[in-house]
Amino acid sequence: MIAVPRDLDDYLTANEERIRRELFELLAIPSVSARSEHDADTRRAAEWMADSLRAAGLVATVHETKGHPVVVGEYRGAPAGSPTVLVYGHYDVQPAEPLDLWTSPPFVPTVRDGRIYARGSVDDKGQLFLHVKALEAHLAVRGRLPVNVLVLAEGEEEVGSEHLGPFIEAHRDSLRCDAVVISDSAMFAPGLPSVLSSLRGLAYFQIDVQGPAQDLHSGSYGGGVVNPAMALARILATMHDAEGRVAIPGFYDSVREWPAHVREQMRTLPFEEETFRAETGAPMLGGERGYSVLERLWTRPTCEVNGLLSGYTGEGAKTVLPAKAMAKVSCRLVPDQDPAEIERLLRAHVERVAPAGVRATVTALHGGRPWRAELEGPLFDAARRALAAAFGREPVITGEGGSIPVVGDFERVLGAPVLLMGFGLPGENAHAPDEWMSVENFEKGMRAVAVLLEELGLRG
Ligand code: BES
Ligand code: MN
Ligand code: MN
DSSP: OOOOOHHHHHHHHHTHHHHHHHHHHHHTSOOBTTOGGGHHHHHHHHHHHHHHHHHHTOEEEEEOOSSSOEEEEEEOOSOTTOOEEEEEEEOOBOOOOOGGGOSSOTTSOEEETTEEESTTTTTTHHHHHHHHHHHHHHHHHHSSOSSEEEEEEESOGGGTOTTHHHHHHHTTTTTOOSEEEEOOSBOSBTTBOEEEOEEOEEEEEEEEEEOSSSOEETTTTBTTBOOHHHHHHHHHHTTBOTTSOBOSTTTTTTOOOOOHHHHHHHHTSOOOHHHHHHHHTOSSOOOOTTSOHHHHHHHSOEEEEEEEEESOOSSSOOOEEOSEEEEEEEEEEOTTOOHHHHHHHHHHHHHHHSOTTSEEEEEEEEEEOOEEOOOOSHHHHHHHHHHHHHHSSOOEEEOOSSOOTTHHHIIIIIOOOEEEOOOBOTTOOTTSTTOEEEHHHHHHHHHHHHHHHHHHSOOO
């Protein structure tokens, strides 16, 4: 097993306090991409990222898009023939609500029990920033980087990366690279570095059901007019069968079987269903019959309600027949399901099952393709060595139920393999109150990335 080079390790140790201070500056910016009232903050985070890349020694540009800016940092000073590594991350964050459930305010970063609490600490500012600091360490200590580097930081990941795909297409020549490295996921367990083998894709919809032109007295009209809330409930109830399978015709047609050796490997991971259940607080686990929990999460597609709205939901009772009902519904996809095809199937299904007497409309909100890694070649060998050097043990291969919409585009448009090595941890509360990142993983993450860069450089 190789060690973290002394000079880089010393630099990161000597600068620990300043690096932490800078990270806290970034975490204090409420760059909530979903909220237009935070547009100025989101832009400020982009500018902050660009400045931080410049301070590390890269050339940085803030590119305008129709949405939030894309920040690109660039270093082209590696020895001739060196590979180019593209680091991707996102500087936008999820909304912090409900605020009253945070122990310390979401945009006042606070360390407690070895954890950095703040919205975006682990998803993804902390993980993006540790890459910048690993680059800084190389440049500060050795005056150069062992590889050419592109850093691509986007501000729309949490809202579906709508403008990033087109941005990558438009800049495919200047973004050309030999490998893509992303830290925007979690390790399987504390002390267990992990390389992701898959991400699920996403197809996100809104279903609106319109009944009468306005809310009606439920006594004067109830029983004589179709209730849109009931109609929506009926539509949603057709989406699964009794085995927990998605019952939208054609839904599984393009699901590719998981390689046996990957499923085998999955079974060797230290996983306790009861611990997982307890973590969720749910009375029992559910899902598709015939699959283990990890298989359900990583290898099987889903169709879920994310939100429901209709009628009177305030205090007490109100006898009203609502005019409309709405559901947010999203499907997590696995290879080779295609978000556009799933949209077609879901539309056709809703049209078929919608009760007479209401108008049901489906609006597609966003989508992203599923992804599965090859996990072979020099990039993954280097990752294994780098993670072992920083964490003292070889990484495990894991899957993931979440989505990073742009990953498929990187592979397709840039033709480069993608390495996902994340430094989050189970229970990190991403997207929830009290999001945190482990201080230890932040420190080891910087070192792992520093070694990875070296391992990807030319030998000798
Ligand atoms: N970092 C996550 C993706 C992720 C989730 C990785 C869980 C590992 C574990 C990313 O920021 C995210 O939240 N993605 C969204 C996608 C979206 C909003 C289009 C997701 O998965 O819901
Ligand atoms: Mn993320
Ligand atoms: Mn996220």
